[in-house]
Amino acid sequence: MNHDVTRREFLATVAAAQGAFVLGFWMPEKIHAQTAPAQAGSGAVWYEEPATPEVNAWIVIAPDDTVTIRIAQTELGQGVWTSNAMMVCEELQCDWAKVRPQYASANRDAREKAPEWTLKVPGNGATDPKGGGEPTFGNRDRTGVAGIPDSLYRRMRTNAASSVKDGRYYLQLAGAEARERLLLAAAGQWQVPVTELTAKNSVISHASSGRTTTYGRIAQRAAQTPHPNPATITIKSPDQWTLMGTEQKNLDVPPKVTGKTVYGIDVRVPGMKWAAVKACPVYGGEVRSYDFDAVRNLPGVRSAVKFPIPDPALTRGRVFSGGVAVVADTWYQAKTALDRMPIEWTIPPENAAVNTPMMNDALRAELDRPGRVRVNQGDVEAGFARAARVVEATYSTPYLARARMEPGNATVLVTGDRVDIWIGDQSPQETRFSAARITGVPEENVHLHLCHLGGGFGRNGNGPQAEHAIMIANAHRGTPIHMLWTREEDFIGTTYRAMGMARLKAGLDAEGWPIALDVRTCMQRDGFGPDASFDVISRYHVPNYRYSSHTTRFHIPVGTRRGVGQAAHEFYRESFIDELARAAGKDPYRYRRELIARTNLPYKADMIKALDMAAEMSGWGMPLPRGKARAIALEERGAEGNGSATISAMVHTVSVSREGKVRLERVDVAHDTGFGLVNPLSVKKQIEGQITWFYNDAVHQATTIAAGRVVENNFHTFPLSRIHEDPPEINIRFFSTGHWLIGMGHDRATSVQSAIGDVIFQVTGKRFRDLPYGKHDLTWS
């Protein structure tokens, strides 16, 4: 933290103006009553004020049979509160109509270790068909970046589309453990063998005596009944599921249509002041000076404080910017004053010199140099020497922002020995660590009151919102500070998906089948998913295959935006396969099918099934009017074979008007279920949403850099599609496969990108290899 005179001066101002508002002690129940009405999405923390003792760390059962299920992942609209509660309910055998999800406590996670019985998953007697899809709790990393394997809730982050996969084992175990203890408690009360009892819909029955009781009535006793041997707990395999696998509406939807859901931006705490922030628009820059005197007399204004570049150790090495905050009674007053406050920046000249054309040149130059060879199978050069024909193409993708709807915000109260943070956060363990580092308060005394997010799309890559708010509040100890970014600041505070480039070169034999393939991809060295989609083995058969990964250094902070490197890489791969099929004069669906059939990929039958099903659904080959065409693409994650995968294929029917207007008319989706989808309704919603997401990537969105700064910083320059661009027809069909799914949240519908490109080619004869297509002339006559 900075300790300049300005800050101390305004701390004094704050104290005087507020009548020395000091929070000497903590009244959580009052705060919670203010901020957390009893509804899904609230930040209420039951364990601090329990109506009944918990059965275990995930489950509290109230006397009226309401079952509170604590979810360690964050609800961003992906449905995790519902799907993960279903896992618990499946085993607990409680009444689904009385389930109420709630955020698990990140503070308690800092103070308690995971119960022994949850550490044994997977394989703890579970009849898991193949043992795949293991939870990834990461290494022992106290920052929480990779999860904390032995803390109570272990992995509290929400990322990599893995909340369902990683939650399944231990949430089913948690439900089973609680059920068995409820049964034991009833058996103890009635003095009958537990084996004579059954449990269903929160009712325990003893058939021979006709006695029944409810979970609500027995919960208190169950809380005091230890499990005699947790090692014997087994969980259901997918063929035994009754709730899991059925379409369930999301439990947190009702308050979302009345406006009652409490997002971070909606938190109100007594005595709270608002902070508006300006960070240096060039990353790596800092505040040289600011003139608070120019605005200190504006209505509501309390103080100003500058803050340094958030410690990169707290932001995974990403270097953001330093900035300045104005604190006022209302946010609009703070923002108005900040807009009028003169600020001078110190900007690193090397960063200020950077622009998108230079970056494109740098990526292209890097592709000409030798990269890190990841795969080298056969003899690629000999293959090219034998080829009847060589096809080469270079593709590129821009930086892309997440542009979630809720701008970054957090409410923070720092006192001498405690930090409270109200925030929507995809990585609360990391934020807890940051709070401790910045304030010096131990992690055990950091309390996060988690809220739903107004969109996430990429872990804590949503930038240093927490760190900004903690630094500002640390300079205003005793006063709760609600920091809220403007939309423009949200574009500075976020991390970006790395811009990238790829050069693919194939040698075709006389019949048009590839006999050599050289793939080079390039992104900046800290980009995510640099080897996705091409590593280990080619997804399309080629006897001679080389894949090299190339890197540059840029100053733009990059992070885990939805789809990460894979979204770009599948665009490169599927676009190139289309180009090869056209060069060979073959049908792109049959060309793909044949090349997959020739591989030894473990899931090749699933990949072929996906292609066949999507083609059949779409009426592939049926004539379409001029200006309209279909394109197909394969989507895979884990196809190289590691025990779990997600496989789908989509056919996109697209029209291009003579005036160059692209319209996605229809999408036919064939998607695998693995051993079983937990909530197929949420999966459908994720697919629909990602069709829109990747349509935007394909057609509209690009983040460009000029003079070292992000150019597109609001929705007029970084456009979001509206309902008139939504495809009128989306057909989704599932097929079952014999593996565990990796996840659904972030790399489905990447095919929109290559498919629109191929339709543009079919209709206009023009092939564009750099996204977004919207910047190109797509007219035809």
Next chain:
Amino acid sequence: MAFDLTVNGGVHRVDADPQTPLLWVIRDHLGLTGTKFSCGIGQCGACTVHVDGRAIRSCSVPAATAIGKPVLTIEGVSPDGTHPIQVAWKEFDTPQCGYCQPGMIMSALALLRERPRPTDADIDTRITNACRCGTYHRVRRAVHLAADLMGRAR
């Protein structure tokens, strides 16, 4: 500078600069947080409320322009989610993150009051709110169902 606003049927005394955008008066002075801030430039529609029955983007309208006119926010549609448009929204499990949905619902409601049987083309023209999660496919179906339910209620 104090002035009166009529919001969701009640008259509220507001002590603020009347040039403050209506959004911030609704959120921070009246404490109605269902109306959302997102872009601040009238682009995305997360802040949509009705003034005098018309859907407007409250982030870009001074509160002064709403003086003497009825203002309706999401909280005034129905407190318990029983309005047909909310029932329709729930039927399709429409929201994902839900942040844009109050504004989306207010835009749809203004359309339905003007055109009780909107066509797809009406929806395309009149619902210009942005949703980053991509709920449009369900929003369209929910608007048509809401039209059915509201028609039945008449």
